[in-house]
Amino acid sequence: MPRTTALECPGCPPLRALTFDALGLIKVIEARGKEGGVPKVVEKWGDPDASKSLLAASIDDRKTEPLLAVARKSGAVEILNPVSGELCCAVTNGGDANVRPDDDAIVGLHLFRKNRMDSASRSCILFTCTTKGNASVRSFEITNSPTDSGSSKTWKVSASGNILCSQVDGSENYSLFGGKNVEVNMWDLKEGTKIWTAKPPPKNSLGIFTPTCFTSVAFLSKDDHRKFVAGTNNHQVRLYDISAQRRPVISFDFRETPIKAVTEDLDGHTVYIGNGCGDLASVDIRTGKLLGCFLGKCSGSIRSIARHPEHPVIASCGLDSYLRIWDIKTRQLLSAVFLKQHLTKVVFDTNFTEEEIVHPVTNSQVRESEIGIEMQTLDDEEKPPVKRKKSSKEKESKNKVVNKDGGTKKSKSRKRSKGVEAEIADDE
Amino acid sequence: MGGKRKHSDDGEGAKGGDEGNNSISKKMKKSEILPSMIKNKEKRSAEHAKLKHQKKVEKRKKLKARDAAEKRALELGEEPPPKMIPRTIENTREADETVCKPDDEELFAGNDADEFSSILKQDQIPKILITTCRFNSTRGPAFISELLSIIPNAHYYKRGTYDLKKIVEYAKNKDFTSIIVVHTNRREPDALLIMGLPDGPTAHFKLSSLILRKDIKNHGNPTSHKPELVLNNFTTRLGHRIGRLIQSLFPQDPNFRGRRVVTFHNQRDFVFFRHHRYIFETKEDKQSDSKDKKAKDAKGENTPKEKVVARLQECGPRFTLKLMSLQHGTFDTKGGEYEWAHKPEMDTSRRRFFL
Numbered sequence: 001m002p003r004t005t006a007l008e009c010p011g012c013p014p015l016r017a018l019t020f021d022a023l024g025l026i027k028v029i030e031a032r033g034k035e036g037g038v039p040k041v042v043e044k045w046g047d048p049d050a051s052k053s054l055l056a057a058s059i060d061d062r063k064t065e066p067l068l069a070v071a072r073k074s075g076a077v078e079i080l081n082p083v084s085g086e087l088c089c090a091v092t093n094g095g096d097a098n099v100r101p102d103d104d105a106i107v108g109l110h111l112f113r114k115n116r117m118d119s120a121s122r123s124c125i126l127f128t129c130t131t132k133g134n135a136s137v138r139s140f141e142i143t144n145s146p147t148d149s150g151s152s153k154t155w156k157v158s159a160s161g162n163i164l165c166s167q168v169d170g171s172e173n174y175s176l177f178g179g180k181n182v183e184v185n186m187w188d189l190k191e192g193t194k195i196w197t198a199k200p201p202p203k204n205s206l207g208i209f210t211p212t213c214f215t216s217v218a219f220l221s222k223d224d225h226r227k228f229v230a231g232t233n234n235h236q237v238r239l240y241d242i243s244a245q246r247r248p249v250i251s252f253d254f255r256e257t258p259i260k261a262v263t264e265d266l267d268g269h270t271v272y273i274g275n276g277c278g279d280l281a282s283v284d285i286r287t288g289k290l291l292g293c294f295l296g297k298c299s300g301s302i303r304s305i306a307r308h309p310e311h312p313v314i315a316s317c318g319l320d321s322y323l324r325i326w327d328i329k330t331r332q333l334l335s336a337v338f339l340k341q342h343l344t345k346v347v348f349d350t351n352f353t354e355e356e357i358v359h360p361v362t363n364s365q366v367r368e369s370e371i372g373i374e375m376q377t378l379d380d381e382e383k384p385p386v387k388r389k390k391s392s393k394e395k396e397s398k399n400k401v402v403n404k405d406g407g408t409k410k411s412k413s414r415k416r417s418k419g420v421e422a423e424i425a426d427d428e
Numbered sequence: 429m430g431g432k433r434k435h436s437d438d439g440e441g442a443k444g445g446d447e448g449n450n451s452i453s454k455k456m457k458k459s460e461i462l463p464s465m466i467k468n469k470e471k472r473s474a475e476h477a478k479l480k481h482q483k484k485v486e487k488r489k490k491l492k493a494r495d496a497a498e499k500r501a502l503e504l505g506e507e508p509p510p511k512m513i514p515r516t517i518e519n520t521r522e523a524d525e526t527v528c529k530p531d532d533e534e535l536f537a538g539n540d541a542d543e544f545s546s547i548l549k550q551d552q553i554p555k556i557l558i559t560t561c562r563f564n565s566t567r568g569p570a571f572i573s574e575l576l577s578i579i580p581n582a583h584y585y586k587r588g589t590y591d592l593k594k595i596v597e598y599a600k601n602k603d604f605t606s607i608i609v610v611h612t613n614r615r616e617p618d619a620l621l622i623m624g625l626p627d628g629p630t631a632h633f634k635l636s637s638l639i640l641r642k643d644i645k646n647h648g649n650p651t652s653h654k655p656e657l658v659l660n661n662f663t664t665r666l667g668h669r670i671g672r673l674i675q676s677l678f679p680q681d682p683n684f685r686g687r688r689v690v691t692f693h694n695q696r697d698f699v700f701f702r703h704h705r706y707i708f709e710t711k712e713d714k715q716s717d718s719k720d721k722k723a724k725d726a727k728g729e730n731t732p733k734e735k736v737v738a739r740l741q742e743c744g745p746r747f748t749l750k751l752m753s754l755q756h757g758t759f760d761t762k763g764g765e766y767e768w769a770h771k772p773e774m775d776t777s778r779r780r781f782f783l
Contacts, residue, residue, distance in 0.1 A: 048538065257764070257765075276763075277766050300766060301766055319767045320767065321665065338526055340538065
């Protein structure tokens with residue numbers, strides 16, 4: 001008999017993930033079944049067109065009216081409904097008209113969650129950042145014809161160098177930028193001022209200075225903007241603490257190829273890193289110790305890692321055009337889906353529950369909301385507002401719980417990290 | 429001793445039985461004595477030889493029976509029994525979901541969008557830059573001169589002491605569409621780097637068993653016509669990409685007068701390169717003359733049987749490529765992202781292939 005070693009995948013918990021690829025397609029992957037659901041592509045949105053290649057995505061997965069923002073290579077930002085995939089509106093990047101979008105691709109995109117929560121109106125705030133360093137925060141109404149509602153703010157992050165990564169923190173007040181020949185810097189989004197810049201590490205013993213090139217950044221926890229992790233092109237992972245010093249608190253090497261994706265865990269000290277050769281690992285950032293690698297014959301560069309907020313599961317995707325879902329405890333591959341194109345980004349839709357058939361309900365909701373919010377409120381006066389309040393309250397409470405947990409853990413971690421710092425200081 | 433005696437009994441039984449495999453196998457099962465269990469070497473070897481001979485006889489019998497059945501079926505005008513397909517490593521390869529299906533629309537959309545489509549649609553004429561590693565001697569230049577004769581519109585540039593990244597920049601400015609770098613180690617070419625320009629992928633191949641033209645017996649000398657290209661067995665997604673990368677080295681409008689064929693044949697992830705000249709010759713069919721005279725009579729004598737025979741003459745080098753890595757973008761060892769890189773943990777099965 002031929003000996004073959006087929007991958008036995010135990011299957012993954014019920015989840016719904018969206019992947020974005022280089023051909024401009026958005027694919028929805030769903031896994032159903034209590035134990036060992038096999039994820040499948042259930043929907044495919046968009047037409048294959050290389051000029052509309054997807055570069056970045058951000059999801060606001062609330063219970064009601066979830067939104068998804070995607071940035072395309074052509075410079076357009078589209079706002080979609082992540083449940084049905086219908087286009088809510090499209091905005092072109094309000095940069096210079098004479099700059100070709102190819103040169104000034106969008107690298108960072110963030111859909112604000114906070115402000116939408118307060119105002120029930122159909123407006124949203126969008127943060128974008130391009131390679132050339134043009135960052136902007138814009139708010140606009142979601143209508144068929146995009147109209148800027150005036151409150152847009154644009155600024156230049158860096159004069160020279162290319163921005164390769166940017167990130168907005170959990171409280172949505174601060175953002176990070178980093179890139180080729182650009183040290184990581186943090187901006188206050190309200191004020192529009194730069195509040196912190198990193199310092200390059202000193203020259204090594206031979207007097208050689210390695211040029212800075214940051215390829216990925218991630219905030220360590222949702223409610224603390226002071227600590228963040230950055231991955232560099234020369235395969236270094238660094239932890240910065242802006243309250244401590246301008247140089248990295250911890251810095252360590254990971255393998256030989258550039259770090260391409262960094263994602264934080266919910267516990268506030270574990271970090272997942274993926275590199276240009278397909279190695280995926282989890283690291284305890286308090287000590288800089290490798291917890292373990294995710295092994296599974298993955299050979300293409302990892303572009304994006306996503307942590308599921310409820311299940312102990314992460315998803316990774318990249319140039320090998322597989323979406324892989326891993327268990328974070330055992331670090332086993334739960335399943336892999338072949339998606340045929342180079343993937344650029346993966347996000348989880350957390351509102352997915354398997355029993356309830358999500359689509360019609362939410363669709364109807366969306367339609368209702370499209371018809372008019374007033375109607376909705378008139379028709380079923382009690383339900384939606386209560387629901388909304390409830391959901392928001394729930395969310396808040398959840399957040400609080402998380403905060404508490406995170407807080408306690410964090411205090412520990414802070415202590416520990418302080419200890420580490422002290423050690424480092426001692427070493428120095 | 430006991431074992432021995434038992435065994436000799438067994439042998440007698442086999443001789444006595446002589447009916448074929450059934451009785452022997454039964455007895456073997458009963459006593460479970462293998463030649464390797466006999467301690468006396470002479471007896472053991474004798475027993476082994478006997479067993480081997482029996483097996484041979486059986487096999488011959490089986491073959492004969494099969495042939496006879498087939499012949500009978502043909503005579504009776506029935507369907508001959510289906511031919512057995514031997515089990516090879518290729519046809520028992522591990523199931524791979526990345527194997528491209530011809531009705532996959534997304535595949536074609538992806539192909540239209542990739543870096544080679546402008547060349548393959550003949551919007552652009554391929555122009556190749558060939559260079560070497562820093563130190564290059566003996567077989568390296570000879571191999572390059574043969575590559576130049578194979579690939580039309582290829583230009584050799586001396587490497588000098590330039591960085592490969594600088595060369596890439598230069599080639600981009602000069603509108604080259606691909607770069608080939610021949611790497612030599614100990615005066616023997618051992619690696620090939622094929623790079624698509626301006627932003628195409630970079631494939632790194634291991635090059636082995638290189639035989640140059642002058643070492644091939646009865647080799648031909650190729651003409652300067654544009655060759656035809658044969659790409660065999662590039663089935664998976666990665667294989668398609670490699671195939672298209674190779675395809676983009678050659679002009680897409682072959683000159684059929686030249687009767688030159690360049691073949692890249694993939695088998696078990698090894699890509700074999702051959703370069704041939706072919707000719708179609710019309711020959712009088714000797715076999716039909718001698719054998720089927722009756723048929724000839726029936727058909728009419730004035731039409732001499734003619735048969736078209738294709739003959740091949742090998743020219744140009746022979747070599748084997750094995751993909752080591754495929755990098756996204758042009759050559760960049762430090763900051764490069766790999767689309768595919770060979771890792772030792774992939775080699776856990778003999779039946780897993782990637783191309």
